[in-house]
Amino acid sequence: MITPYSNIISVTTLMLPIIKAYPVPNGEKPYIGLIITTPNLTAFITSNTLNTLKKHLGEPIEFDVTFPELPYMKLPITFEQFKSDPLKALFFAALVAMTALYVDSRNQMAKATEVCEKRLQMCEAKLDKLTKQLKTQDSLCSALVTEITIYKSLGKI
Amino acid sequence: MKLGALDISTVKLGTNQVQAVYQGANLVWQNAPVATAATGVGQTSFTANWNAYSGATYYLLDVSESSDFSTFVYENQITTSTSYVVIGLNSNTTYYYRVRANVGYDSDAQAFFDRVADAEGSLSTTEQAAVNQLVLDLKANSIWTPMKAIYPMVGASAAACAQNLKSASFTGTFTSGGSYSSSGYNGNGVAHMDTNYNVNTNGSLNSAHLSIYSRTNNSGSFVDFGANPQSHFLTYNFGNYSSINSSDTPAFSSLSTSDGFFIGSRTSSTEARFFHKGGSAIVSSRSSTSMPNLNLYLGGLNNSGNRAFATSRQYAFASIGDGLTDLEAGYFYNAVQTFQTTLSRQV
Numbered sequence: 195m196i197t198p199y200s201n202i203i204s205v206t207t208l209m210l211p212i213i214k215a216y217p218v219p220n221g222e223k224p225y226i227g228l229i230i231t232t233p234n235l236t237a238f239i240t241s242n243t244l245n246t247l248k249k250h251l252g253e254p255i256e257f258d259v260t261f262p263e264l265p266y267m268k269l270p271i272t273f274e275q276f277k278s279d280p281l282k283a284l285f286f287a288a289l290v291a292m293t294a295l296y297v298d299s300r301n302q303m304a305k306a307t308e309v310c311e312k313r314l315q316m317c318e319a320k321l322d323k324l325t326k327q328l329k330t331q332d333s334l335c336s337a338l339v340t341e342i343t344i345y346k347s348l349g350k351i
Numbered sequence: 352m353k354l355g356a357l358d359i360s361t362v363k364l365g366t367n368q369v370q371a372v373y374q375g376a377n378l379v380w381q382n383a384p385v386a387t388a389a390t391g392v393g394q395t396s397f398t399a400n401w402n403a404y405s406g407a408t409y410y411l412l413d414v415s416e417s418s419d420f421s422t423f424v425y426e427n428q429i430t431t432s433t434s435y436v437v438i439g440l441n442s443n444t445t446y447y448y449r450v451r452a453n454v455g456y457d458s459d460a461q462a463f464f465d466r467v468a469d470a471e472g473s474l475s476t477t478e479q480a481a482v483n484q485l486v487l488d489l490k491a492n493s494i495w496t497p498m499k500a501i502y503p504m505v506g507a508s509a510a511a512c513a514q515n516l517k518s519a520s521f522t523g524t525f526t527s528g529g530s531y532s533s534s535g536y537n538g539n540g541v542a543h544m545d546t547n548y549n550v551n552t553n554g555s556l557n558s559a560h561l562s563i564y565s566r567t568n569n570s571g572s573f574v575d576f577g578a579n580p581q582s583h584f585l586t587y588n589f590g591n592y593s594s595i596n597s598s599d600t601p602a603f604s605s606l607s608t609s610d611g612f613f614i615g616s617r618t619s620s621t622e623a624r625f626f627h628k629g630g631s632a633i634v635s636s637r638s639s640t641s642m643p644n645l646n647l648y649l650g651g652l653n654n655s656g657n658r659a660f661a662t663s664r665q666y667a668f669a670s671i672g673d674g675l676t677d678l679e680a681g682y683f684y685n686a687v688q689t690f691q692t693t694l695s696r697q698v
């Protein structure tokens with residue numbers, strides 16, 4: 195025996211995420227970002243997966259959005275300690291400055307290294323080109339010497 | 352309790368009537384299961400839930416996009432659980448679901464379960480639910496009576512696959528091996544099942560049908576079900592024709608597949624019909640001549656008492672019976688396809 199029908203339950207499925215890509219402003223440092231909007235959340239993410247996501251713009255796509263906790267940096271001294279012992283505070287400030295300078299110098303060095311590598315590559319390319327031209331000239335010179343020798347043997351010159 | 356102007360507590364109920372009552376804000380039938388809120392709602396799926404119903408052997412779930420269930424996403428989806436994961440939906444869309452409970456088993460289905468048990472076979476609760484619903488669907492569409500033998504091919508054993516759902520007669524006899532699984536009986540190129548159904552003794556010249564549900568698509572000179580001479584067989588040579596009680600050469604040649612549900616049927620002396628996967632009838636004007644005085648073999652042809660054209664196909668259903676009209680063949684296909692879908696072996 196089959197019973198009559200139960201009561202009716204309605205249920206609405208969730209929306210698919212809406213993906214919006216924002217263009218990079220001219221003249222600014224390239225920065226890639228996406229806004230992900232779903233019925234339950236709005237998240238701003240930076241991601242190397244942009245190329246993958248771009249392929250799906252305008253199409254349904256399902257993926258997980260994770261929210262890593264922002265690192266919380268605890269200062270080595272409190273403000274109260276700073277007030278009570280300015281010498282330590284200055285030492286700390288100097289340490290911060292030195293760290294910043296060190297990081298900056300590392301960045302500068304990396305940039306300089308990058309520029310040098312590019313110039314080195316250009317020089318190597320030019321050297322290859324000149325070597326090839328020299329070989330061509332050398333071959334041409336040999337051919338001319340041979341031709342002159344032939345003319346001499348024929349008594350033309 | 353008031354229902355509009357009607358106080359339903361004063362309505363006297365007859366033997367087959369049911370009473371509606373309020374459960375919270377919902378008016379529900381008192382002798383029906385109670386559906387509860389969906390869980391696990393996602394973009395393309397959700398889990399439908401309902402309370403257990405006393406004595407229920409399985410439940411029938413409907414899912415629709417319309418609150419009046421004029422169309423269906425799922426219709427009579429059978430489950431033995433009190434929840435069901437509905438998948439393949441559209442996002443941001445409202446769906447409605449309702450459920451019915453089946454209490455006990457149909458007496459013919461129960462008799463089949465008993466025969467399987469007597470033969471030391473066993474059936475899962477899902478298989479029992481699927482078989483019971485098949486019986487109910489066949490009876491509801493008046494195609495139970497025309498059946499003489501139905502082999503649901505459940506139970507993953509020779510003992511269970513050999514049983515005839517319709518009656519205790521025509522229990523099959525397997526020969527030369529083959530294998531059995533939850534998907535049915537699988538021939539091995541030399542094996543077959545003798546249905547012990549003699550066509551001349553038990554059949555009717557101008558009202559007969561054969562059906563098989565093949566899960567294998569392979570080409571070759573095979574016969575799935577039949578006896579010869581005085582051809583009475585279903586699908587030959589890559590599933591492209593059948594013959595029902597006619598010694599004339601069949602004219603069907605339009606198919607190039609051997610899987611799915613095939614029905615060969617004759618309801619008159621002047622033509623026979625062939626159906627594949629619920630499609631339109633392919634009509635042959637071959638007249639009936641005579642019936643073979645032989646048992647029908649499944650998985651090959653009983654050719655004058657010798658097995659011939661044996662297959663290596665997998666069979667998930669077979670039936671023998673009276674002729675079926677186009678309408679009956681359509682109902683038959685729907686019932687068998689629902690049966691196979693419940694068992695997750697549809698093709």
